[in-house]
Amino acid sequence: MTEMVLGDVRCHLFDRPGRMSEPVESAVQFQHFCFSASAAEDLVGLRRRWIELHESRRYTFAIDEQPTDIVLDDGVQSFYTYDVNGLEFEFTFVPDGLS
């Protein structure tokens, strides 16, 4: 995994087995985008808002799944979800001192 960081935007690039493209095409593709929240409470609101939009049925989602629960990993809180195109998004909060 390679992480590119620009301000609060983090792009995570993965080389994943079993996902090769045609030989003439690039094998590089986005696995997910990661956006950093400035406060842990913001994750709760972002997740709630994502669920509200999903349940509104105003949009058709290529991957029809609700966001994950907010998980805690080495002090970092995150949840994952899919946009309407099926691209995975990660929303995360990294406390001061861990970034």
Ligand SMILES: [Fe+2]
């Ligand atoms: Fe990530």
